[in-house]
Amino acid sequence: MxxxxxxxxxxxxxxxxxxxxxxxxxDQHSKSISPENAALTNLPHITWNDDFFDDDxxxxxxxxxxxxxxxxxxxxxxxxxLASTLLxxxxxxxxxxxxxxxxxxxxxQWNTRAQHVAITRDGIRFIREKRPFxxxxxxxxxxxxxxxxxxxxxxxxxxxxxxxxxxxxxxxxILTVVNVDTASSGGGMKELSIxxxxxxxxxxxxxxxxKRVTAQGSGGGSMxxxxxxxxxxxxxxxxxxxxxxxxLLKEIRDEMKVNNALLRGLKxxxxxxxxAPSYNKIDVEKEDNEKIIELL
Numbered sequence: 165m166x167x168x169x170x171x172x173x174x175x176x177x178x179x180x181x182x183x184x185x186x187x188x189x190x191d192q193h194s195k196s197i198s199p200e201n202a203a204l205t206n207l208p209h210i211t212w213n214d215d216f217f218d219d220d221x222x223x224x225x226x227x228x229x230x231x232x233x234x235x236x237x238x239x240x241x242x243x244x245x246l247a248s249t250l251l252x253x254x255x256x257x258x259x260x261x262x263x264x265x266x267x268x269x270x271x272x273q274w275n276t277r278a279q280h281v282a283i284t285r286d287g288i289r290f291i292r293e294k295r296p297f298x299x300x301x302x303x304x305x306x307x308x309x310x311x312x313x314x315x316x317x318x319x320x321x322x323x324x325x326x327x328x329x330x331x332x333x334x335x336x337x338i339l340t341v342v343n344v345d346t347a348s349s350g351g352g353m354k355e356l357s358i359x360x361x362x363x364x365x366x367x368x369x370x371x372x373x374x375k376r377v378t379a380q381g382s383g384g385g386s387m388x389x390x391x392x393x394x395x396x397x398x399x400x401x402x403x404x405x406x407x408x409x410x411x412l413l414k415e416i417r418d419e420m421k422v423n424n425a426l427l428r429g430l431k432x433x434x435x436x437x438x439x440a441p442s443y444n445k446i447d448v449e450k451e452d453n454e455k456i457i458e459l460l
Contacts, residue, residue: 197225205373210366216280216291224374226282227367230339234276234360235269237338242268244334267299281358283370287314288344290356313344313356315375320345321368340364344371
């Protein structure tokens with residue numbers, strides 16, 4: 165290049181746009197699990213950007229969805245399913261009349277970005293916001309729905325990693341699915357299935373960690389049903405379970421005292437012949453009851 169030649173004007177607008185997008189992304193307030201909950205679950209490296217649950221006070225952690233991947237997968241799947249209706253002309257014509265190809269991408273976007281999931285002190289909370297549907301008219305909106313699965317009801321939480329293709333080998337599977345089972349779920353049905361999480365492994369680990377904490381009676385002051393806090397007994401204190409047992413034993417002792425009094429009355433009653441048992445039997449029962457009372 166000669167000395168007098170001027171450099172060509174280079175359009176950096178595309179690069180600048182990318183830089184601005186990256187800066188705005190990292191400028192977002194990324195939230196993370198609190199130090200107390202991190203120490204409790206031994207999972208300190210959990211962060212998220214979803215602000216849907218910011219006003220809830222019982223949140224342990226929130227997990228972000230990979231919305232872009234979800235939109236791509238479900239849009240491709242929808243168009244393949246729509247194309248398959250060509251095999252049956254009436255259904256295909258009906259979908260054209262309803263403008264299904266025009267609104268398919270929008271419906272996928274509305275449904276996908278309405279999903280939010282969090283781990284609370286009580287269980288898994290999955291929410292779908294109120295969202296447009298079909299043609300986007302107010303009369304076709306879908307209402308908000310929520311589902312909470314308590315930790316003490318969970319029997320299994322596993323991952324289904326993507327492999328192969330869906331819909332007659334046309335659409336590659338790219339989403340990991342988290343399946344949650346409870347004792348009431350069965351017949352191949354899952355209590356909760358969540359697809360498209362950015363950190364499904366961290367979600368699974370946190371679920372099992374919270375389930376263990378809840379079972380030990382230290383998860384936010386709650387414990388699973390039927391589990392006794394043995395730490396109170398080890399420390400020499402008396403918990404609510406110990407108090408109830410003591411009260412029950414006292415009631416048993418009082419009932420035995422009443423029974424002994426009745427037995428003495430029957431033994432001393434000469435007119436009652438059909439009701440009173442033999443004297444020897446009364447003496448044996450009285451002695452047994454007195455021994456039990458001494459033990460109590």
